[in-house]
Amino acid sequence: MDAADRVEQEIEQVVSMLARNPELGHIRRDLTSKLVRFWPVYSYLIIYDPATQPLEIVRILSGYRDVAALLK
DSSP: OOHHHHHHHHHHHHHHHHHHOGGGSBOOTTTOSSSOEEEEETTEEEEEETTOSSOEEEEEEETTSOHHHHTO
8 A cells, every 4th residue: 555545544534533523623713714623634634514414524635735825
């Protein structure tokens, strides 16, 4: 299994975990005023809406990007 496959597998596992426990993520008021939560996976951020059922993944972004600008 190469690195990209490991990252993809980890993201899938985290999304499943967050779907069962949506309040686990972090609120990041420094990045957005939207009611979303964040969970890091390697250098990526999973951004999701904990109030949705099924869980809505808003974005998956590289942490190297300007996340605050992308979430405006």
